């Protein structure tokens with residue numbers, strides 16, 4: 001979702017190729033040649049192949065600086081842009097993976113259940129901190145400046161939709177999500193993916 005929304009923000013030409021994880025299309029030999037980890041998404045740009053959504057986003061922001069989706073290298077708040085994008089993919093997304101895919105971490109049902117409870121607690125702490133930060137210094141992650149980090153956060157907020165306390169229950173997080181998802185690029189991405197906020201697909 002996030003690299004796709006970034007492509008639409010940039011407005012460059014691209015072809016979207018659906019890899020249906022539910023059907024195991026991420027495990028077929030042709031896909032594994034591109035991404036041996038069998039994870040989605042992968043960007044193919046001519047001879048270049050790149051995976052990891054945050055890396056794809058950084059790459060696209062660098063290729064298309066005119067889109068203004070990231071502060072320029074050495075510019076104001078570039079360091080914070082990097083910090084938040086990496087925090088979202090490395091810490092927040094990883095915690096969400098524990099909640100969604102406890103089965104990747106334990107074969108025991110009781111342990112998986114326990115893992116989800118702990119992940120919920122840790123996610124609650126993360127969203128509380130984000131909410132306070134965004135309340136004081138929002139509405140976006142970089143204050144008044146919208147960036148690709150907001151798109152990434154909005155995507156991860158959707159991952160919480162089935163949790164007892166979803167991200168949208170935090171008012172300043174919700175304000176950011178509302179702003180990011182109201183953008184034509186986000187809406188075009190959702191329509192092309194055929195998903196809505198509360199739908200079943202990741």
Ligand SMILES: N[C@@H](CCC(=O)N[C@@H](CS)C(=O)NCC(=O)O)C(=O)O
Pocket residue numbers: 021026038039040041051052053054089202
């Ligand atoms: N850190 C990776 C995570 C990618 C990821 O886990 N993608 C999911 C789909 S949302 C996937 O490919 N799952 C299939 C699997 O793990 O087998 C990224 O951000 O690109």
